[in-house]
Amino acid sequence: MQIKNAKKGKTTKEIKQIAKQENITTKELKRKIAKGQVVIPKNIKREIKKPTGIGKGLTTKVNANIGTSPDYQNIENEIKKAETAINAGADTIMDLSLGKNMQKTLKQLIKKTETPIGTVPLYRAFHKKPIPEITSNHILQTIENHAEMGVDFITIHSGITQEVLQKLNKTNRTMDIVSRGGSLISAWITHHQQENPLHKEFDKILEIASQYDMTLSLGDGMRPGCINDATDKPQLTELQTLSKQVEKCQENNVQVMVEGPGHIPMNEIKFNIEIQKKLCNQAPFYVLGPLVTDIAPGYDHITGAIGGAIAAWHGADHLCYVTPAEHLCLPNKQDVKEGVIASKIAGHAADIANGIKKQKDKEMADARKNLNWEKQIEQAIDPQKPTQLRKQRPTEDPETCSMCSDKCAIKTTEKYLKKTK
Ligand code: SF4
Structure with missing residues (x-):
């Protein structure tokens, strides 16, 4: 009984698992369930x-x-x-x-x-x-x-x-x-x-x-x-x-x-x-x-x-x-x-x-910046579709994609823009 246990301050197996999944404390989770x-x-x-x-x-x-x-x-x-x-x-x-x-x-x-x-x-x-x-x-x-x-x-x-x-x-x-x-x-x-x-x-x-x-x-x-x-x-x-x-x-x-x-x-x-x-x-x-x-x-x-x-x-x-x-x-x-x-x-x-999840988006941005296609697909909500699309419409330079190929903005910027930091 999740609500009864939460009201008594008891941590059920599920409360423990969910707190971990959601990255909050069991105490906080129990307080919310009790309420x-x-x-x-x-x-x-x-x-x-x-x-x-x-x-x-x-x-x-x-x-x-x-x-x-x-x-x-x-x-x-x-x-x-x-x-x-x-x-x-x-x-x-x-x-x-x-x-x-x-x-x-x-x-x-x-x-x-x-x-x-x-x-x-x-x-x-x-x-x-x-x-x-x-x-x-x-x-x-x-x-x-x-x-x-x-x-x-x-x-x-x-x-x-x-x-x-x-x-x-x-x-x-x-x-x-x-x-x-x-x-x-x-x-x-x-x-x-x-x-x-x-x-x-x-x-x-x-x-x-x-x-x-x-x-x-x-x-x-x-x-x-x-x-x-x-x-x-x-x-x-x-x-x-x-x-x-x-x-x-x-x-x-x-x-x-x-x-x-x-x-x-x-x-x-x-x-x-x-x-x-x-x-x-x-x-x-x-x-x-x-x-x-x-x-x-x-x-x-x-x-x-x-x-x-x-x-x-x-x-x-x-x-x-x-x-x-x-x-x-x-x-x-x-x-x-x-x-x-x-x-x-x-x-x-x-x-x-709502400020709950941002990490995955940062990881996707890093993977895009690094033209790391494997990592991009890994971060995707649906990994299947980007995999299929890459296969269907390939480019000669596998580092880039067939949208701009040798005019890849990310590659060009990386080559010429020298950031101080
Ligand atoms: S080729 Fe163009 S669309 Fe593809 S990764 Fe480079 S900048 Fe992005």
Whole structure:
């Protein structure tokens, strides 16, 4: 139990490892975990070789989503995508599988990976039965089932209430609800004319999460699905509800993070981070993108990375990747890789701006200055692509590159400029 131990001043194996990885003291890390500013998603039933700390003052983390869809049920493909994401640098994986193989995919994923795994148990609950037959109990059982399987963190859309839906009905939102879990639970509330079970039975969910030290990720079911809907009433009303649930989690020693938008214009990102951090007692913020424009299908890993960099610079802690396939189709392995790399660049750029990481960039600059190509490739976020490009378009002088060849600026300067120091 990371938070309980941190509050007692005890150093767990994971705290020790993460403090070393992040280059901070165990004392500092424990202080942040105890305050709820940092989480370590790790179910007590799992062994994770390289645990991950997410939160204030730590390097920005990246999540990759994988999972079968009703149209594509190949479990092997999804496991390969998870491996691709981890190799590309993803810190956590969410299994968002749908369809008949969802449980088998999750089992395989837990067995074959040593990275924190997250799920949305609601998908399972809504797969098994039609909405009129789904009960609160049924949803709680699914949550418990995922906890028993060893899931490290779960998204629950506990902030969508009858009040939030009333607000939604009164707004002129363009896209209404784009969150998959959010749409399912809203359909349940509307059909049963009852309060959201994830909200009503929150205390029971806390008990399950506490038993397994499963981190809760409070989902933003009302996240804006387009620039026109950004930072509106339904989004902010939901955030207020989530802030009360964060308080409950932290009081009950349950690790918690909060999920955030969505589609947000660049000029509203800072406000979105600040309001979440303020209302939610500095709990880690897990943002989905954010996407800074709606008009780049096929390139949404770029629009997501622009938003992610700004968000992380202003305090977002965990970036959920966006792939080039976003809004279009189920991503393939290449999409997954490109999505992770784009988010890694965003997170790293923010870490530089926040003064956390600069060493690697200095090493890259030194390697460039020395025309040391091996070292440059070693320092690259994605070593594969520069290797391929160098091979595809070589130059006669292997010291330089085919951009300027014998007019290499670095070589010319080195030869003629005599610096005194
Ligand atoms: S050839 Fe031009 S682009 Fe290539 S390393 Fe030299 S200065 Fe840089």
